Amino acid sequence: xxxxxxxxxxxxxxxxxxxxxxxxxxxxxxxxxxxxxxxxxxxxxxxxxxxxxxxxxxxxxxxxxxxxxxxxxxxxxxxxxxxxxxxxxxxxxxxxxxxxxxxxxxxxxxxxxxxxxxxxxxxxxxxxxxxxxxxxxxxxxxxxxxxxxxxxxxxxxxxxxxxxxxxxxxxxxxxxxxxxxxxxxxxxxxxxxxxxxxxxxxxxxxxxxxxxxxxxxxxxxxxxxxxxxxxxxxxxxxxxxxxxxxxxxxxxxxxxxxxxxxxxxxxxxxxxxxxxxxxxxxxxxxxxxxxxxxxxxxxxxxxxxxxxxxxxxxxxxxxxxxxxxxxxxxxxxxxxxxxxxxxxxxxxxxxxxxxxxxxxxxxxxxxxxxxxxxxxxxx
Numbered sequence: 001x002x003x004x005x006x007x008x009x010x011x012x013x014x015x016x017x018x019x020x021x022x023x024x025x026x027x028x029x030x031x032x033x034x035x036x037x038x039x040x041x042x043x044x045x046x047x048x049x050x051x052x053x054x055x056x057x058x059x060x061x062x063x064x065x066x067x068x069x070x071x072x073x074x075x076x077x078x079x080x081x082x083x084x085x086x087x088x089x090x091x092x093x094x095x096x097x098x099x100x101x102x103x104x105x106x107x108x109x110x111x112x113x114x115x116x117x118x119x120x121x122x123x124x125x126x127x128x129x130x131x132x133x134x135x136x137x138x139x140x141x142x143x144x145x146x147x148x149x150x151x152x153x154x155x156x157x158x159x160x161x162x163x164x165x166x167x168x169x170x171x172x173x174x175x176x177x178x179x180x181x182x183x184x185x186x187x188x189x190x191x192x193x194x195x196x197x198x199x200x201x202x203x204x205x206x207x208x209x210x211x212x213x214x215x216x217x218x219x220x221x222x223x224x225x226x227x228x229x230x231x232x233x234x235x236x237x238x239x240x241x242x243x244x245x246x247x248x249x250x251x252x253x254x255x256x257x258x259x260x261x262x263x264x265x266x267x268x269x270x271x272x273x274x275x276x277x278x279x280x281x282x283x284x285x286x287x288x289x290x291x292x293x294x295x296x297x298x299x300x301x302x303x304x305x306x307x308x309x310x311x312x313x314x315x316x317x318x319x320x321x322x323x324x325x326x327x328x329x330x331x332x333x334x335x336x337x338x339x340x341x342x343x344x345x346x347x348x349x350x351x352x353x354x355x356x357x358x359x360x361x362x363x364x365x366x367x368x369x370x371x372x373x374x375x376x377x378x379x
Contacts, residue, residue, distance in 0.1 A: 004238040011221065012236075013046040020083075022047035022205055023068065023173065028077035030063050030229075037063040039229035040077070047082075050199050050206045052216035055226035056252075061209045064226075065175050068207065069098045081173070097171040099179055103162035105150040112137065112146040115165045122169065136164040139198065156187045163195075167202060176208040180215060192218045213253055217241070225249050241300075243285075246379045250298040257304070257344050259297040263376075266291045271376060273297055277340035281316050284371040289378050299374030304346035304367050306334045308359060314368035320344065322363045336365050 013019035021044035030038040038060045045051045053061035066072045067079060070091035079086045086094060097118075105114050112133050119129045137143045140160040150158055159179065166174055179195070180188045196219050199206045210216050216223050217237040225232045225240065225248075233240060233249045244250035247258065259281060261273040271286040273295060281297055289295050310317050323343060324335035329350070336344045344367050359365055 004236075004242040008221065008236070011048070013049070014044075014222065019046060021045060022049075022082055023207070024078075024080040025064070026078040026080065028064075028067065028074045028079060030060075030067060030072060031075045037229055038067075038074075041229065041231055043224060043231055043234065045205065045207060047205055048203055050196065050219055050221045051208070052220035052223045053207070053209045053226060054211070054213065054216040054223050054253075056211060059226040060229040061226050062177055065098070065177055065207065065209050068173070069096055069175055070094050071098075095172040096175055097166045097169060097173075098175040098177065099162050099166040100177055103150075103158050105158060105161060105165075107150055110147050110149055111142060111153070111161050114150070114161055115168050118165060118169050132168055136168050139167075139201070140164045155184070156191060159191060160194075163198070167198075167204065171204070173205045173207060176206065178210055179208060180210075180212075188215070189218075195219055217253075225252060227252075243375055244298065244377070247296055247298070247377050250296075250375075250377060255301050255345055255347075257299050257301065257374075259299075259342070261295060261297065263289050263291050263293045263295055270371065271295075273376070275340070277338075279318055279338075279340070282371045283374060283376050285375045287376050287378065289376045293378060296377045297374055298377055299369060301333065301345045301347040302349075303373035304344065304369050306336060306346045306348060306359065307366050307368070308363065310366045311368050314366075315371050317366050317368040318344070319364070319366050322359050322361055322365050325359070325361060334359065334365070336367050338367075 023045040025041055025043040028038055028041045029036065053064060055061050063072060067074055070086065070089060073087065081095070106117065109117070115133045115136050116129050119132060137146055140163060142157060142160055145153060145157060150161065153161065180191055192215060208219065220237060222234060222236055223240050224234045227248055233245050240249065240253055244253065250256050250258065259275055261275040264272045264274045266286060269286050270282065270284050271289055273281045273283060283297055305311065318338055320336040320338040322334060323337040326333040331350055332348050334346045334348065336346065338344060346367055
């Protein structure tokens with residue numbers, strides 16, 4: 001069986017039927033008055049997994065994290081950690097630690113004292129605290145900043161201090177609520193890889209809440225896409241991107257072209273879809289779509305080829321007109337308006353400095369793609 005996308009690592013306990021989940025949400029519901037933030041949700045997370053909760057504001061992801069941390073209790077359902085029901089256990093007695101978006105560093109304390117604070121609260125001997133703080137400073141590469149205070153650090157350095165303080169107590173699970181939201185784009189991208197490396201080195205279970213798709217795709221082993229308090233799909237980044245299971249997930253993650261139509265006929269796993277304008281599309285990834293069903297065909301822009309002439313070998317080719325062009329350096333994005341008015345987005349990698357088949361605004365163009373380039377969605 002071929003894998004979707006690149007292989008991140010061999011770690012994949014969710015594919016092992018004998019693997020025991022480390023964290024389990026069982027039919028969890030959380031209501032605030034008349035508002036339901038989390039609705040009958042069941043979800044499993046495995047030990048040493050880097051797991052991301054991804055969704056728009058108000059989808060329930062932060063509420064889920066706060067219930068795991070103990071700051072909120074479920075209205076109904078259970079949350080289990082390593083087989084133990086967490087109901088009634090206060091936050092400070094749970095083997096989890098939470099890192100907030102604001103970092104919540106003590107401004108009057110030095111870096112080393114911020115990291116040591118939780119250890120002192122637990123009554124750890126001074127010599128052990130000193131060793132642990134030195135270990136954490138080395139881990140996040142801040143040894144030379146030990147005597148500085150938070151206001152003397154950059155945003156990225158403050159983020160690493162907060163991270164060091166969070167892992168100093170060696171929790172079983174580290175919860176991160178929008179941990180990179182306060183950083184600029186370049187630093188955020190660098191820190192994503194630092195977090196991945198740190199998680200691997202520590203061997204902890206990380207659960208991160210984010211609304212940033214790229215952040216989740218970069219860091220997580222698996223992603224749970226959430227909407228209105230429910231999980232819409234749980235899968236690896238490549239599976240979420242290449243094989244979404246619904247129109248919502250396809251439209252939420254990355255850019256997508258969606259062709260609505262009806263299945264004219266089906267042969268094995270290949271279907272022929274007829275659109276409202278009569279255009280036909282042949283698709284090999286038919287899923288459970290039956291003949292006569294109303295479906296959507298979803299395809300990513302980079303899977304579509306744009307040309308001035310219809311390719312001789314094209315199984316699927318639709319004619320239109322170049323409506324917009326965006327040159328982004330590494331790639332060019334084309335918007336092609338088809339005869340029925342639908343705008344198709346296609347991206348072309350600029351592998352060469354000179355374009356062999358130049359297209360510009362208002363030119364006639366063909367968009368073409370392979371039968372296995374997209375997926376058929378029935379919901």
